[in-house]
Amino acid sequence: MKRVAAAVLLITFLLLLLAASSLAVERLFVGGIEVELEEPLEIVSGVILVPTWLLEKHFGGTVQISDSRITAAFADQTILMRLGEKSALVDGESHKLDVAPQRRGNEVLLPLRFFADRLGFQLVLEEDGKVLRLQKPSQVRERASLFERLRQETSWAEEPEPVEPVEETAQGLSDIVYMGGARSRVFIDLQSYTGYQTNLLTDPPRLILDLYGVEGGPLPVVEVDDSLLIRIRSSRFDEETIRLVFDLNAASGYKVTPWADRGLEVEFNHMLYAAGLRERDGFIELWLEASHPPSIEAIYLEDPQRLVLDLQDTTLLASVRELPAGYERISRLRMQQHSPEVTRLVLELAGPVTMLPLQEAGPGRYVIPLFQGTAQEAQRMFDLDDFEPVISPDFSDDTKPVFGPQRGEDGEGILRGVIVAIDPGHGGSDPGTIGYHGSFEKDINLAISFFLGKLLKEAGAEVVYTRDTDVYVSIFERPEIAVRAGADLFISIHANSHIKRGTARGTETLYRANDLVSQRLAQLVQAELVQAITLVDRRIWGRDDLAIFNGSTIPAVLVEVGFLDHPDEEVLLRAEGFQQIAAEGIYNGIERFILEYFGKGEGQ
């Protein structure tokens, strides 16, 4: 009896060994893209088991394991399992498993088919189970999978090597091109997409770029390894979304620019590693260590007197952010990340200081000489013919800063003394609504805002923009910017969309509800705008739920110039001439309001 038992045991053991050695998936393709496997995937009782990282990396889930409890969260469902238990709980409903989740060393293995079924993937085993393909059989991908089948039939016979996956994804993400340059430019070639969203994460530093409405599979990893960008990975996040991950050496600011016909361009900021002050040859020098010669915009501000240098497209990486300086006229240097794209250096002054042009002082090192005196004094002292100070306060006639914001000094303007905050809606990672032909609301808003700002400045008003580049500013920050600037009016510029795209037309203006002043401003702006652009008058609407209205008590309106999702109105909204006329209409409304409400501008 003992012998028989031993023999049975041995045979079982051998069979198991045989099963274990022969049944394993050696190559895995998800949506046509090969997934790198460190070890073959195990097959137990005919069920393929996968490690948790695979679900996280290639199916966009997050898997958490505590004790024996496994929680796998995906975009639209959460799946609960227990180690050693043949059942799963999905959204409160119990399902039977053929094989229980199990441990292998440090890994936990989960039954692949159950997840594939839940996430809508088909499993196709080829080559005696050595090759596994996971595919989504949705209608839009019908063509792709047919193409895939044809490709397999023709190319597998000739060459066993997998074919470049690029052709197969021609419907969606076609290419990721690293273009290099000082700002690590990357071009994302997309056939079509409906939107995108970015998220900069710090630990480890990486930029997430989610592309919406993109079909097809992800692309292989693009290894870059320049001073900032390490690599670019792509994966399918859900049925509509491809997720790109830019692995970075530092959490740098970035800029995403949509190209007119297709695709997106991603650029990263320059980096400022360190800055400080030192004395040399009678000058104080502001020295900078940066990845690239910085482009600087400088202004003087008063009360207290300070010189502000804005380094464009620059991320601040310096660990020391504040340096006391014991110079006669420079008492302190402060540094801050002023916006995602601007690093701001502030020199606190105790008298006039003249800034001279930036010089290169070695690789990655730059200096800006600062003369402790006015430009005239500097010129006299150095006897320079072609001396051109970059910036210097003009202290000769009065103490007013000449490089401050425009204050309508011509004195003629009808709106002199009025401060208008212009709020171009959306921006940066938030494109706003997408037009019928694909234009972005944020771009149109900004264009109209600039035309409006120009008209207001010409009339002597002071203009403050909540954003003047393609940058994300939250809806809570926007009214704060207006309050800080002491604005008298808040004008938000938007373009509209209807829930059933392309079915609505016309102009409407929203205003702060239960605020008669805002209501009157809305009436006048709406009336003048409709008269100017002659779109359908959709009237004015009081709203008590808009963050940009609730963040201040400044008379505030939000102008929806037209419907960008309507093909005809999109054509208009994109046209510069129309943008100019719309700005004139809005301007006329503002002018009427100021004259009516404040009697007149201070200039009259």
Add this chain to the structure above:
Amino acid sequence: MKWERRIAGLLLILILLLVGRGVWKVYQGRMVPVSLIEEGAPYYPVYFAAADSAHLEPEFRPGTADVAAVLKDLLEGPRLPGLAPVLPPDVSVLGYTQRGSVLYVSFSHHLRSNHPGGSRAEMLTVYGIVNSLTEIAGIERVQILIEYEQIDTLTGHIDLGKPLERDYSLLGSTMI
């Protein structure tokens, strides 16, 4: 078969004509069609985007409103011609919970990622949800969550960081 189909077609046209002519009811001071409701039976409104491309308009469903039913109706979309759904495609409801008179509803990320944007579309989506759910006895305010998280805003206009009350200004209608 052909004759039966024709008769069915004629009947359908007759019904549509009747609907079009209006089986009307007075609801919140306005005349609205109640084609789907038996006289005297209970019914509740679900709000969808009206044909005037500005307002919400109720469609009446037989029965008594509860959260699950109303959310299902919203996901399903309108049955009457001329109305449009307020939810973008592929949205699902992940869950909901009520605290006092506030209902918290979590939608899948599609509520944002598939939303067309624009303040008018955002208003219709947000108050299509809020106005429909606040018709249920005991619910006064609704907070919209995405993937179980509180959000600042759906598409950049309305502050969704707090529960919202029903919006009457969007109920004005061209139906009268």
